[in-house]
Amino acid sequence: MRVLIVGCGYVGVSLGTELVRLGHEVFGLRRSAAAETELKHAGIQPLLADITQPSTLAKLPPDFDWVVNCTASGNGGAADYRKIYLEGNRNLIAWLADCPPGKFIYTSSTSVYGQNDGSVVTEKSPAEPEADTAKVLLETEKLLLAASPDFPAVILRVAGIYGPARGHWFKQFLKNEARIEGDGARILNMIHRDDLIGVIIAVLKNGRPGKIYNAADDAPVSQLNFLKWLAAKLKRPMPASVSADAEVLRRRGVTNKRVSNAKLKAELKYEFLFPDFRAGYAAEIARLKTAGALDA
Numbered sequence: 001m002r003v004l005i006v007g008c009g010y011v012g013v014s015l016g017t018e019l020v021r022l023g024h025e026v027f028g029l030r031r032s033a034a035a036e037t038e039l040k041h042a043g044i045q046p047l048l049a050d051i052t053q054p055s056t057l058a059k060l061p062p063d064f065d066w067v068v069n070c071t072a073s074g075n076g077g078a079a080d081y082r083k084i085y086l087e088g089n090r091n092l093i094a095w096l097a098d099c100p101p102g103k104f105i106y107t108s109s110t111s112v113y114g115q116n117d118g119s120v121v122t123e124k125s126p127a128e129p130e131a132d133t134a135k136v137l138l139e140t141e142k143l144l145l146a147a148s149p150d151f152p153a154v155i156l157r158v159a160g161i162y163g164p165a166r167g168h169w170f171k172q173f174l175k176n177e178a179r180i181e182g183d184g185a186r187i188l189n190m191i192h193r194d195d196l197i198g199v200i201i202a203v204l205k206n207g208r209p210g211k212i213y214n215a216a217d218d219a220p221v222s223q224l225n226f227l228k229w230l231a232a233k234l235k236r237p238m239p240a241s242v243s244a245d246a247e248v249l250r251r252r253g254v255t256n257k258r259v260s261n262a263k264l265k266a267e268l269k270y271e272f273l274f275p276d277f278r279a280g281y282a283a284e285i286a287r288l289k290t291a292g293a294l295d296a
């Protein structure tokens with residue numbers, strides 16, 4: 001297949017590397033020419049464009065069998081989200097209109113579920129986020145789904161990505177900057193990068209256009225239990241607690257839910273390489289130790 005990875009960064013380069021290994025012809029789209037060496041090294045053919053600038057897309061041939069949009073806003077606010085996710089996808093739909101791919105994947109986020117009661121959420125659960133950024137992601141999903149079936153979009157609602165050199169709470173813990181929020185009962189949902197790649201490939205092959213799939217591992221975990229596991233594994237002290245005002249957390253858009261991956265597993269028969277954070281972080285900790293980057 002001829003595959004285009006739009007926003008070919010952390011996830012995209014690994015995805016591209018795997019697709020090349022599987023024999024596909026892979027193109028990676030970025031804004032920065034500096035990325036060309038990294039992409040070429042992975043066997044990915046670099047394309048330079050900015051999805052917020054339709055004129056830059058117009059210069060590229062739009063004939064791809066599969067397109068995966070992994071563009072990220074880089075921690076911006078709602079205005080940045082609107083440009084990158086909403087307008088970016090709108091521009092991609094327009095650019096690909098004359099020659100739609102066989103499948104288009106958009107990596108949305110589990111942040112679109114605003115639930116705050118620790119409940120299990122499936123793709124059928126209400127998606128009514130409080131955070132302005134998550135509202136934009138939801139609007140983007142609706143834009144893509146409204147373009148289906150002419151435009152064969154599949155939405156992946158991705159949990160917190162971790163893996164080599166990634167993982168927010170893990171990095172905070174290593175820097176002694178992690179803090180237990182209140183009683184630490186808030187649930188974290190995660191997925192290892194390599195599983196996200198496996199899920200994306202499974203969706204490219206068998207995912208149904210116009211559908212939404214949650215991409216999270218088997219084991220949502222409370223913040224407290226995650227930090228306890230890390231402290232024991234690395235033989236380091238537990239972080240301090242800070243008070244967590246529920247109203248402040250709500251305004252920050254912090255949610256508390258258990259994201260179900262049952263649909264992904266039932267429909268796509270996906271088998272996780274790292275079914276829970278223990279397996280994934282054990283691998284990452286072993287990698288860091290081998291590299292001499294951990295003293296524990």
Ligand SMILES: NC(=O)c1ccc[n+]([C@@H]2O[C@H](COP(=O)([O-])OP(=O)(O)OC[C@H]3O[C@@H](n4cnc5c(N)ncnc54)[C@H](OP(=O)(O)O)[C@@H]3O)[C@@H](O)[C@H]2O)c1
Binds near residue numbers: 049072159
């Ligand atoms: N991190 C998480 O925990 C998480 C959770 C849920 C969902 N997601 C989603 O997962 C996807 C993959 O994330 P990631 O960690 O791989 O992100 P990443 O490493 O930041 O890569 C995104 C790439 O997008 C490119 N990009 C940014 N703006 C662009 C534009 N206007 N036009 C073209 N390319 C652009 C950037 O390269 P240049 O700067 O060179 O253009 C960057 O390399 C993203 O869609 C993200 O929203 C992430």
